[in-house]
Amino acid sequence: MFTGIIETLGKVDRLETEGGNLHITLSSSLAQELKIDQSVSHNGVCLTVVAINGENYTVTAIEETLNKTNLGGLKVGELVNLERAMVLGSRLDGHLVQGHVDQTAQCTAIAEQDGSWFFSFEYDPSLNNVTIEKGSITIDGTSLTVVGSGSHSFSVAIIPYTYEHTRFNAYRVGTVVNLEFDLIGKYVAKLVALQQ
Structure with missing residues (x-):
């Protein structure tokens, strides 16, 4: 983990x-x-x-x-x-991440805004993964909060520290990234699908 x-x-x-x-x-x-x-x-x-x-x-x-x-x-x-890997007993500063990528996404827009950046991504909806507003998402291993959620797209806000110390400063429109969706959200989606 x-x-x-x-x-x-x-x-x-x-x-x-x-x-x-x-x-x-x-x-x-x-x-x-x-x-x-x-x-x-x-x-x-x-x-x-x-x-x-x-x-x-x-x-x-x-x-x-x-x-x-x-x-x-x-x-x-x-x-x-x-x-x-995380050490049990330490602070969990991000969220629980398994290191199991669910699918990839493509960067569709990058906008600088007052010293921070907004990145937008689109992914294949056929795999039934979902994001929710203010939910967790992992992009190339980075724990982030969703600030815009669509049926197969979402955005995240990146602070200067994250921009400078991760791959985000190398992303361009069209860059392919790894996504791991929220663990709890995946279980809830699976249970809902089984009930239908």
Whole structure:
């Protein structure tokens, strides 16, 4: 489990395909604190550390993960949002995040407003995921509050700190992001669907 509070950014140093798997090697200030078999969120995707070498570490994404997330589109030199798994007993500053991406979305608008930014996204409604006004959403692993909710679209407001310390400053209209919808909301939606 994660909180959606991004600790730092990692830089993609190497991408190696092996069958349907992608081995992703990143450089990060977290590398020396990691252990083999540890779970780390990469743009909101929970991946297992399989190798560590100084300031670099490697994780592996399987084909299903590559098909359902934006990790298959990574390029060498690209920055990735990173968060280590939460520690039980610590403050939960974001919200409960599993690190299991539900689907991707595309950025449709970016507007700067009085020192903050509003980002709008659209996603495929056929998967029956929903947002609600003032509900939680995870974008590339970042825990955020929905400020505009439509049937297959939503917006979020980004403060300067989040803009500067996450991938948000690299987003453009058309950027594909990973979404994890609110855990409680997903269970409620499933129960409602079963009653129909």
